[in-house]
Amino acid sequence: MNYALKKLIKMKLVISKKQCKGVFYATSESGVDLCLTYPAVRESWLVDGFADFDGVKGTELGEVACQLRLLFGLYDQAPWSASNL
Numbered sequence: 001m002n003y004a005l006k007k008l009i010k011m012k013l014v015i016s017k018k019q020c021k022g023v024f025y026a027t028s029e030s031g032v033d034l035c036l037t038y039p040a041v042r043e044s045w046l047v048d049g050f051a052d053f054d055g056v057k058g059t060e061l062g063e064v065a066c067q068l069r070l071l072f073g074l075y076d077q078a079p080w081s082a083s084n085l
Contacts, residue, residue, distance in 0.1 A: 005025060008031070012028055012030055012031075013027070013028055013030060013031035013034060014026065014027060014028060014031055015027075015028045
C-alpha cells in the first residue's frame with residue numbers, strides 16, 4: 001500500500017499530511033478531477049470501442065459481456081480444479 005501511495009503522491013493525485021504519530025492521505029484536486037473524468041474516458045475507450053465489435057449493438061453487447069464473464073470465470077477456476085485432481 002505504501003508503494004502505491006508513494007506513486008500517487010509523486011503523480012500529485014494524493015496528498016499526505018503528518019498529524020501526531022500518523023500520516024493522513026487525501027485526494028488532491030487533480031486526483032479528484034481525474035476521478036470525475038474517468039467514467040467518460042472509460043466509456044469512450046471501452047463501451048464505444050466495443051459498440052462496433054463485429055456488428056454487435058446495444059443489448060447484444062450485454063450478452064457478449066455476460067459470455068466473457070462466464071469464460072473468464074471458467075478460465076480463472078481451471079488451475080484450481082486441475083490442482084485438485
